[in-house]
Amino acid sequence: MKQLDIKLYEYLLAKLPEITTSWLSMRKVEEDSIYSLNACPKMEETLREQNKLTNLTITSSLLDDQEIFEKNKKKWASVVALSRVNSNTPIEDVIDALSKVRLTYWRFIKEFHFVNENEITIEDYVRWSETLNNAFDQIYIEFAQTYNEYINSRFDIQQSLINELSSPVIKITETIGVVPLIGDLDELRARIMLESIPEKSLESDIEHLFIDLSGVTVIDTLVAQQIYQITKVLSLLGTRCTITGIRPEIAHASTELGLDFSNIQTFSSLQLAFSKEFSIIKH
Structure with a gap:
């Protein structure tokens, strides 16, 4: 220097x-x-x-x-x-x-x-x-x-x-939970749901999970496939799954893809699904 x-x-x-x-x-x-x-x-x-x-x-x-x-x-x-x-x-x-x-x-x-x-x-x-x-x-x-x-x-x-907040698993009883989905469902969000919802359900000891789609504004065929996969994973984990608020276009897209929702309960609204579920519990 x-x-x-x-x-x-x-x-x-x-x-x-x-x-x-x-x-x-x-x-x-x-x-x-x-x-x-x-x-x-x-x-x-x-x-x-x-x-x-x-x-x-x-x-x-x-x-x-x-x-x-x-x-x-x-x-x-x-x-x-x-x-x-x-x-x-x-x-x-x-x-x-x-x-x-x-x-x-x-x-x-x-x-x-x-x-x-x-x-x-x-x-x-x-x-x-x-x-x-x-x-x-x-x-x-x-x-x-x-x-x-x-x-x-x-x-x-x-x-x-x-x-974390976009797909919350909310417990309404000791064994029953609900996932209220709101807004657009794109492929990325659906993929995150596939990872998080089964994990959260298992952690919370959920035996019956309601996935409510009534607040979803946009959904495509790829997302419909992901939702189907979520129900399959939940079934393997021993969690019964019910889908509510499913719209005709989603049901139609699922049918075209060959996705079999026949073994999954579906209801037009969450209220209707709850009414049937809790009436069964009472009896």
């Missing part, structure tokens, strides 16, 4: 608070943005700490040890990406803020150049430009990747919750 590089490194470290203050001064009043000039003092302090970490990460690229920069880069991306995901900050806003960080950072390098003009050659300036601009490019990429990982992780959790 050249002595001049060490001198620049130490100069930038000493200037970290000033660099951050200069960057914060570039903010404007923006509605619903963490980067807004009128953001609360707590948010400003968070930005100050994170910008310090940003500049520290970039500055570490001047060192001969690439591992230090890589370690700082991953730590920075993890901290900042999680913060931006939690604040619902669009990725384009972050990139814009990082562009301003780069502009601010280079102003201080120009100041260093001005103070040490007699020592610095054009080769030194070109070397710094390549190293530092490459460092900025790398943190852009690292941030985008980490941000997307957090977003996808959050989406997976939300989707898992939606899937």
